[in-house]
Amino acid sequence: MFCRVVGKTMGFVGYTIQYGCIVHCAFEYIGEFVVCSGPSMEPTIVTHDIVFSERMSRHLCKIQKGDIIIAKSPFDPNMNICKRVIGLEGDKICTSSPSDLFKTHTYVPKGHVWLEGDNLRNSTDSRSYGPVPYGLIRGRICLKLWPPHNFGSLSESPTRRIIETQSDSERD
Template sequence: MPPGRTLLAWLGTALKYGCITHCALEYVGGLVVCCGPSMEPTLYTNDMVFAETISRRLFRICRGDVVVVCNPMDPHTQICKRVIGMEGDIVCTRNNSYWIKKYQHVPIGHVWLEGDNLDHSSDSRLYGPVPYALIRSRVIWKIWPLSNFGSINKCPTRSIHKN
């Protein structure tokens, strides 16, 4: 085979696999490495998780799910938080002090997100309800470290009032 054909065959194969990889990451899911203390003890820095994208497309995100979201404060970064409230819920919001409580209504098309480690989390308590469209994926498995391999705990620890 002439050298030009070999190069074209290689480029064609690379393009095919590139398209398959893009579709898999966009429409099925992928691996995410966690960073920061906001989700401790559920997730620690450098934990690797598998996050699927099908649930968000089918509007199957539920209260208690851990999700990867475009950061409302910096759209070039992503954050990992737990869904505490869905649209129509009234969420009890606490600051770092357990004495001060406020109640927040979650508007239509939004979710209320909080980290599991309230003392070290910038979340909806800071920037308010987050549009559902900013959700990128739902975390379903912890992959690394292997000693913690398994599904993610789905129990929210905060109180909500369903409307």
Template sequence: MAGSRMTRILGRWLGVTGYMIQYGCIAHCTLEFVADFVVCKGPSMEPTIYSEDVILTEHITPRLNRIRRGDIIIARSPSNPRQHICKRVTGLEGDKVKNGFATYIVPRGHVWLEGDNTRNSTDSRAFGAVPSGLIRGRAVCRVWPLSELALLTTSHKWEIER
């Protein structure tokens, strides 16, 4: 009698553990390959995104190479691989980009990134074009603070300019 009770308890614990592992795997795959939340730090994207804002990013667009001019992206920093940066795509491969008096052509497989706060942003103007492979996700919306909940859609300015 005690043995069958112990077997039932053990069976329940194993069942719960199995569900926890399944849901953990689903959560991991969702956050790694579909979408996740990012806390942005620093003033480089002000006034669009402020430091400590939480944004929802999706990972499908970069994997399909569908990044467009004007998209806000999260990428691994080309100057510090342990850090991620949040910038706007201002140039795609083949685009001519002006940086001061110089004009650059964005190489194949690269993008040109700039912060919206041009006076306080370390971006492609400092480190050059960024390989598209460093892009982790595309910002979809700001979710925190709740009072500033908003979609982060591509600005028409970027579509018209080029």
């Protein structure tokens, strides 16, 4: 009797570990569901929207300008941020905040991206903390799942800050 109970328990534990590993690998390498919070990406993404963040683009280095990504915060590694990619390595970014009188130009260093929220007036982004290392990117948002009336792919930047230059088209 005891051996049968131990055998069934060990079988259950074995299946639990196997399925746990499969789920972990799926979330780590394929994608995950994310509940967004905060005003920085409004009106594109608002608090309590649920999105799907795929991980393949990150692993294949296929992040492009205009993509909305999930990344680890440069300030707090326990927090994720959701921002739009404005510039890639080597790009010249023209930045200014409401308090700046003059616009400044920043070159995005190798292995980094420039991130900004769509809600420029209420976003802490690369304008505050500078270029973000590519290694902090966790995934690219490809689909909005909730609310149902907004289901589908995400729209272009409402600020229209992403300008494709001739050098961008030469990279492809």
